[in-house]
Amino acid sequence: MTPAGTAIPKTKGRRLAAALLPLLLAACQTQPEVEARPAMWLVEDADTHIYMLGTMHALPAGTDWDRGKVADAIGAADELMLELSPRELAAAGEIFRELAPRSAPLAMKARLSGPALAGYRAIEGDGDFGGDTLDDWAVLVQMGQRVAQRAELSPADGVEAGLTAAFQKAGKPISGLESARTQLMLFETLDPATQRALLVQAAENAAHAQSDVLAMTAAWSRGDADALAKVVNEDVDKVPAARKAIITDRNGRWTAWVKRRMDRPGTVLMAVGAGHLVGDDGVPAMLAAEGYRVVRAQ
Template sequence: MRFFGLLAALLAGLLAATPALADPPLWHVRDADTEMVLFGSIHALPPGIEWRTVQLDSALENADLVAFEILTPANEAEEMEMFMPFLRYLIADRPLSEVVTAETFTRAVSAAAAQDLDVLSLQMMKPWAAALMLDMGAEEALGRSADLGVDTILEQSLAEGRRKEALDTSDLLLASMKALAEMGDDEGEAMLIEVLDGLDREELDLQIETAWAAGDIAPIEAEMRMMQEEAPRLYKALLVDRNHAWMPALTRMMDTEGRVVVVVGAAHMVGEDGLPTLLRAAGYDVEGP
């Protein structure tokens, strides 16, 4: 299920063709005195995906405020302060070797060694956390990087002193992590096995990224429908609950700002639970895909 890759971002050699002209989708939200531009991002990318456009750069240059899901910590102390509350959800009560089958654990140890990951750390993790760690490591080895992700690049490109805001609160982030942590051991092991089965791939699956960069959101819509069907609890916690929790901040911006750009994961933009749909329901004029 490709949505595991999307989770690795709540949480990121280009070997496929990229579109000749970048045209990722934008949504424009308007009322009498405010325009908000919604840009659905990809949190981790390999080199070579072209996605910046004149329209996006113009919106950013003229924005009074730029909002992201989270803001990059300013220093190591802030990073630790952000990360430490999540640790209790990652750590298991029993060693991984006692939770999963011997075969699964042996495969996980071999995969961790191939990625130069500490086996002791692997032992401490819940199965779902081990799965995400190994999947992220494999993706990074093939070139996908959060440092090349849209959110990181755009936040770093903002001039010092530009107004920016995080939509996610600590409580929202913890609720998302808790939803993952509530995954049962059997479900977690199934996720781990699926990740292990895919670790022998030699290239990244870039179908979603290349379609997104060309303005086609259909693959993201299909991925979210699959997530909703196969992991409804995670879909609700990671997408639905967060989108609804962001709405008071977005409506406040529409009431108090002139020009706003909102940069959040593209998965938050699609379907009946997406931000464009919620903003239309709130009475705003929304133009976009």
């Protein structure tokens, strides 16, 4: 990552659902103010400056993330680049409803057994989200949604929502790196075995899903890029086809966009899921490998 909008958007598959798909989440209860200083990088030349901010799409209410160097970047930027533009985000729910259903229902007990089925039922709880009628990837999305709801994370308090409001108020343009359909098709087109592996992995580890999501949010709040990279790598490395489609290939396309944008003057704030900016195949690392000077700005 749909009740509140969609993006696609980790621990053992459950983090993948919660971290890559969190814009699917519904608003939740408020929490005390939390100070966050997320990691941000800068690539620049004489007349072009591109800040790359790692985001959490859904956060506890009251999270204070837009001060310090991030505030400076927001003020300096001429434009905002997100994974999905506001227009695409608004269209995502309808596209999810189009793509998510199976061609024929398949009971969850026919897909999962033992601890995996028990874990799925525990996340589903009393509110049936129609898993029998959905593709495996869409069930994974619904599971991530339910976990984040219970963790009291809300997309209304996420970084993208805050940035969108700030740039709209300032009259600055907002664009997107992908369309909603393209983003959701990353999951829809995963082969059935990969979809099932992600679903089983998430369901088997359901007991720890909520605490893992909160731990990942805490690492993001500290700006701990190494901890985030470890979380991302330990999960999706277990399902290489998913890692390639959902992380590595997208990072390569986004790196290519940054390179093209460097040919034009101006200042851009690029804000994408934090998992895309960390590790050896994160966008900053890819840019550095091609000879660009990338520095940690916060």
